[in-house]
Amino acid sequence: xxxSDWDKNAVTQVIDSLxxxxxxxxxxxxxxxxxxGYIPKGSVPLIASALNVxxxxxxGVITFYHYFRESPPGKHTIHVCRAESCQSMNGFELEVHAKxxxxxxxxxxxxxxxxxxxxxxxLGNCGCSPAVSIxxxxxxxVTPERFDEILDExxxxx
Amino acid sequence: MSIKVYVPRDSSxxxxxxxKTAKAIVAEAGKRxxxxxxxxxxSRGLFWLEPLVEVETDNGRVAYGPVKPKDVDGLFxxxxxxxxxxxxxxxLTEEIEYLKKQERLTNARVGITDPVSLxxxxxxxxxxxxxxxxxxxxxxxxxxxxxxxxxxxxxAAFPTGIKWNTVLNAQGDQxxxxxxxxxxxxxxxxxxxxxxxxxxxxxxxxxxxGLAVGATKGYIYLRVEYxxxxxxxxxxxxxxxxxxxxxxxxxxxxxxxxxxxRLGAGAYVCGEETSLLESLEGKRGxxxxxxxxxxxxxxxxxPTVINNVISLASVPIILDKxxxxxxxxxxxRSRGTLPIQLAGNIKHPGLIEKAFGxxxxxxxxxxxxxxxxxxxxxxxxxxxxxxxFVPESQFDTPLDYEAFAANWAVLGHGGxxxxxxxxxxxxxxxxxxxxxxxxxxxKCTPCRIGSTRGVEVLDKIINNQDRARNIALLRxxxxxxxxxxxxxxxxxxxxxxxxxxxxxxGDFGGVAAAEK
Numbered sequence: 001x002x003x004s005d006w007d008k009n010a011v012t013q014v015i016d017s018l019x020x021x022x023x024x025x026x027x028x029x030x031x032x033x034x035x036x037g038y039i040p041k042g043s044v045p046l047i048a049s050a051l052n053v054x055x056x057x058x059x060g061v062i063t064f065y066h067y068f069r070e071s072p073p074g075k076h077t078i079h080v081c082r083a084e085s086c087q088s089m090n091g092f093e094l095e096v097h098a099k100x101x102x103x104x105x106x107x108x109x110x111x112x113x114x115x116x117x118x119x120x121x122x123l124g125n126c127g128c129s130p131a132v133s134i135x136x137x138x139x140x141x142v143t144p145e146r147f148d149e150i151l152d153e154x155x156x157x158x
Numbered sequence: 159m160s161i162k163v164y165v166p167r168d169s170s171x172x173x174x175x176x177x178k179t180a181k182a183i184v185a186e187a188g189k190r191x192x193x194x195x196x197x198x199x200x201s202r203g204l205f206w207l208e209p210l211v212e213v214e215t216d217n218g219r220v221a222y223g224p225v226k227p228k229d230v231d232g233l234f235x236x237x238x239x240x241x242x243x244x245x246x247x248x249x250l251t252e253e254i255e256y257l258k259k260q261e262r263l264t265n266a267r268v269g270i271t272d273p274v275s276l277x278x279x280x281x282x283x284x285x286x287x288x289x290x291x292x293x294x295x296x297x298x299x300x301x302x303x304x305x306x307x308x309x310x311x312x313x314a315a316f317p318t319g320i321k322w323n324t325v326l327n328a329q330g331d332q333x334x335x336x337x338x339x340x341x342x343x344x345x346x347x348x349x350x351x352x353x354x355x356x357x358x359x360x361x362x363x364x365x366x367x368g369l370a371v372g373a374t375k376g377y378i379y380l381r382v383e384y385x386x387x388x389x390x391x392x393x394x395x396x397x398x399x400x401x402x403x404x405x406x407x408x409x410x411x412x413x414x415x416x417x418x419x420r421l422g423a424g425a426y427v428c429g430e431e432t433s434l435l436e437s438l439e440g441k442r443g444x445x446x447x448x449x450x451x452x453x454x455x456x457x458x459x460x461p462t463v464i465n466n467v468i469s470l471a472s473v474p475i476i477l478d479k480x481x482x483x484x485x486x487x488x489x490x491r492s493r494g495t496l497p498i499q500l501a502g503n504i505k506h507p508g509l510i511e512k513a514f515g516x517x518x519x520x521x522x523x524x525x526x527x528x529x530x531x532x533x534x535x536x537x538x539x540x541x542x543x544x545x546x547f548v549p550e551s552q553f554d555t556p557l558d559y560e561a562f563a564a565n566w567a568v569l570g571h572g573g574x575x576x577x578x579x580x581x582x583x584x585x586x587x588x589x590x591x592x593x594x595x596x597x598x599x600x601k602c603t604p605c606r607i608g609s610t611r612g613v614e615v616l617d618k619i620i621n622n623q624d625r626a627r628n629i630a631l632l633r634x635x636x637x638x639x640x641x642x643x644x645x646x647x648x649x650x651x652x653x654x655x656x657x658x659x660x661x662x663x664g665d666f667g668g669v670a671a672a673e674k
């Protein structure tokens with residue numbers, strides 16, 4: 001889905017259902033991203049108007065948080081942990097391998113639109129380092145070989 | 159009668175294939191026409207044995223692990239449903255040394271019960287703390303907390319009773335209980351395990367906090383990286399509401415407390431309490447100036463108790479058994495127990511809840527069994543990305559807030575990340591600065607600019623450019639960050655940086671680094 005043809009009705013529905021909560025901004029942003037996979041730039045004025053804040057404030061919040069994205073992700077999002085525990089178990093090699101295998105850097109999506117790659121700083125799976133998560137599911141003790149197997153599994157699920 | 163078989167649903171167990179193991183067991187039992195009752199419990203926290211499968215027998219629960227789907231057929235053949243021996247047998251779970259030597263107070267039920275079963279929670283001493291609290295006045299509840307000696311387990315170690323007392327005495331038409339569940343420190347997972355594996359204990363703790371200070375509304379600010387915790391918390395909250403443990407009339411007392419989970423969005427700094435409050439209010443997570451303290455002017459400007467998950471999850475046992483009981487564990491001014499998270503390059507990683515006073519050496523070798531790689535342990539980082547690197551010469555330090563402070567180190571949230579001798583400490587120091595630069599909220603200059611300059615200076619040191627001068631500059635920069643940052647992110651990044659430099663000068667070019 002490109003930036004121009006996002007589903008305005010879905011965004012409006014999310015905003016209407018959450019705008020009366022105290023501190024509604026983050027719940028709304030999560031709601032939109034859960035529904036569309038990202039937060040379209042065009043939804044910013046709608047959020048601003050519903051919450052009675054400026055567009056600059058909405059933009060400021062979206063860009064402050066690493067998790068929110070303003071462009072559509074790939075079909076699957078892979079988070080590779082970069083934090084210390086994973087580093088102590090060859091996490092750096094895994095990062096290098098993941099980038100090479102997918103042919104992309106962090107914050108990019110593969111040409112076929114299948115995978116987006118993001119860094120993450122701790123998945124709370126430090127007893128089973130190194131860790132990655134794919135679409136929210138965590139995998140532990142991930143060697144480069146196991147990374148390739150997991151990718152094949154995820155592709156097969158599709 | 160069907161036989162109870164336990165396969166964990168904790169995300170670390172799932173990350174090692176517990177779901178496939180569970181499915182294989184159910185399928186195999188079906189094929190053989192055997193009647194089993196599969197319970198998806200939490201994890202015992204012995205991660206090198208996950209997926210750890212348990213079977214209930216007349217003698218107690220018998221453990222097998224790690225169980226892969228390919229082992230399942232053989233387990234049935236060996237008669238594991240009767241607790242028979244197999245090459246993956248671990249004996250009675252309670253007798254496993256790693257577990258047996260622990261003092262599990264906060265994590266008493268973790269790994270034992272079905273996390274989202276209120277019935278299971280109640281039959282394992284759940285809600286006894288709340289029942290006691292309902293008979294006490296707010297001041298009496300706070301006194302139990304003060305007597306327990308509990309200090310904030312998030313890392314700052316501020317006495318919980320004093321914090322609660324401030325909120326109790328603060329004036330406000332609305333007060334809040336906020337749980338800091340933004341467990342961002344690398345090497346820590348005890349909050350996650352409580353929320354995934356025993357969510358009711360956190361709910362009970364927050365309810366008691368509400369009664370103690372007169373707050374009727376609570377928020378759990380949960381990091382978005384914990385989807386399983388999110389699901390289990392929401393299921394448990396719904397179940398507690400349905401049974402009258404949350405809502406307008408808690409257990410018929412006429413007192414109200416409601417609870418809501420809010421998700422963070424991947425900002426480490428939102429683990430800082432004032433940044434967290436800004437985020438809950440729907441803003442950028444910029445750190446606030448203190449005073450005013452959150453206890454006086456917190457969420458939406460109202461008096462707010464903000465505590466870490468482990469602090470709040472320790473409340474039920476304190477109210478159940480009394481502050482004195484809890485205080486009898488520990489040493490010095492560090493009272494009670496600490497859930498230690500042993501992680502990184504270690505043979506036996508896991509959750510170890512022990513009274514304060516255990517040494518790092520006991521943890522690393524008696525529990526941990528040495529490094530996973532088999533190489534010598536060079537350093538451990540205690541207390542997350544803002545914690546100091548501790549060298550071998552300090553491994554006999556007892557886990558105690560003051561003893562660690564005397565070594566210019568911190569206990570923080572109890573995470574212990576182990577590194578073998580292949581680690582380069584100059585690179586770890588650089589990473590600490592890089593992490594600070596990525597996660598800085600940007601409000602104060604020492605953190606925002608200092609971290610970026612820190613990465614640059616460390617690059618020069620690593621590349622052997624004018625080392626002596628650049629090391630002097632790094633010390634100067636660390637001094638500024640340490641003393642003039644607004645919060646612990648900028649203010650404590652020098653802990654890993656300078657401890658790496660001071661304890662491991664060889665990785666920074668030797669002689670030059672040693673000159674302080």
